[in-house]
Amino acid sequence: MVKLNTNENPYPPSPRILELCRNMDWGQLRLYPDPAAKVLTDALAAYHGLLPEQVFAGVGSDDVLAMAFLTFFHSSAPILFPDITYSFYPVWADLFQIPYERPRLAEDFSIVPSDYFGVNGGIIFPNPNAPTGCAMGLEQIREIMDHNRDVVVIVDEAYVDFGAVSALPLLKEYDNLLIVRTYSKSRSMAGMRIGYALGNPRLIGYLNDVKYSFNSYTLNLPSIYLGAEVLKDETYFQETLRKIVETREWVQRELRALGFIFRDSSTNFIFARHRSCPALKLFHALRKKHIYVRHFDQDRIREYLRITVGTREEMETLIDFLKQFLDAD
């Protein structure tokens, strides 16, 4: 089986994790974890050069994002997010009865900053966007921030480490900016469920207030300790990123040679259509060979497949199959 459908990291987390797991005092499990997850939020603050009170941690970025929707999106004006983006945004908006509008991405799947200048109740977009894989530059994000001083703007940076520019430098300038990150992609720890938000201490304080009104203890002991530990191994982290980016560049060349059309990816996945072969035909043919990719049955992107960048070996299996299949087709 080649699993290229959920954008997981093909490499295990830093070996420091295994070391820590073997040596951790698991007897401590009898005690409640620190509700503030201070070991983790302190480590994240130091890693990003921020204050500990600028960091909020949750059970994966889904938990952090859902809480941010609940905490910050209250206006009768609609919140704004792209028509093609992370599928959970409309789910949470519906759940919390938050009105929303979805500005249309440009034909090349770019986010158009001026679409976000009107009256709104808040803004959220991923950078790079998913499932398109396209990144915005810092100047465009700044444009959006400059036109939105009175609402919370959330930049979901789930995939930022794979090649986009982070909005982190803007935190000093904009107290209404919230950046959300996850350990599930670049950090190779999807199984651990760790996500976090970075922002002004006031925003982080509000998130904590809402969190404590549901459940004081969300992150468990292993999440807190392993999440902090993995930040210490920058060399391994950068090496993992380098390998994924290298594989991605190779796969992009191969896919283009095979007639696939797509914009360069800034993520660990490629969002591509084929110039002649229908997406669903490819999807089913791949599945038959136990190669799993993602298809979205959604307007504008029905002809696309989202293909996670796995190991070089996995991607060779994919490319070899596509060569044969498209040749025979």
Added chain:
Amino acid sequence: MVKLNTNENPYPPSPRILELCRNMDWGQLRLYPDPAAKVLTDALAAYHGLLPEQVFAGVGSDDVLAMAFLTFFHSSAPILFPDITYSFYPVWADLFQIPYERPRLAEDFSIVPSDYFGVNGGIIFPNPNAPTGCAMGLEQIREIMDHNRDVVVIVDEAYVDFGAVSALPLLKEYDNLLIVRTYSKSRSMAGMRIGYALGNPRLIGYLNDVKYSFNSYTLNLPSIYLGAEVLKDETYFQETLRKIVETREWVQRELRALGFIFRDSSTNFIFARHRSCPALKLFHALRKKHIYVRHFDQDRIREYLRITVGTREEMETLIDFLKQFLDAD
């Protein structure tokens, strides 16, 4: 420091946990965990003699309870829970705008079943109740169930393993009964954040629907595997319970001899007042000696302290101090 304020288990979890942690394939962390946590829910179903579809798992019983409030309590009629009970019930009710009424416990802190016979939008109570430590018998729970066939009745069995009778046998008779359990007390795994609900497959299905609308992946990989593993060591579990109950019986005798007044506990804590010394005076004197117990600044129970049953050594430290202090007082 002697920490007797959060009802944690003084004993570490089964040594099988340490074994599993040392041998687990932590490289798996790169993958998302099973959103259904099937390894855990299957193990719990087998342990309790139920079907897997009768089990819902969450991030501690707080997560499970909050989701149950959101899922099942929608009526304009008030939900009912005791005036003295777990402090998070009114918090969730307020958060989700659920109307509620709080029938008064009897003077001896018993729950009066007939208080729960009127029109209501649902019922929740812990058995044994917290912080009172008093348990209800199965016949009284049955009475409440018989008068409430059209609303969901939640029995929060966080402390049931320490000496109360579980409502589990009633699941066969009542499809509107939901039982909630936690790994944080008897299972010595507060640090792991595992809670679960047992009930009719239809109720469990509704809980899953709500869960998936927030966050598909709530339980992380270690929670799923360690949570299942610990169920295999019944001998260690029973031995831990036996030690806690034995210590509790000893402490109860000692406290009574010192002039404390309380009903026999069915939990791992004792909820007691002193016949002459004010609770806050004791609370502060204990804190000065780094012995931490819990005080509730709440009507009817201001003169009480909630004292967790720790190890025999910890409880001897407590009793020795109280002897001296009350003697000098």
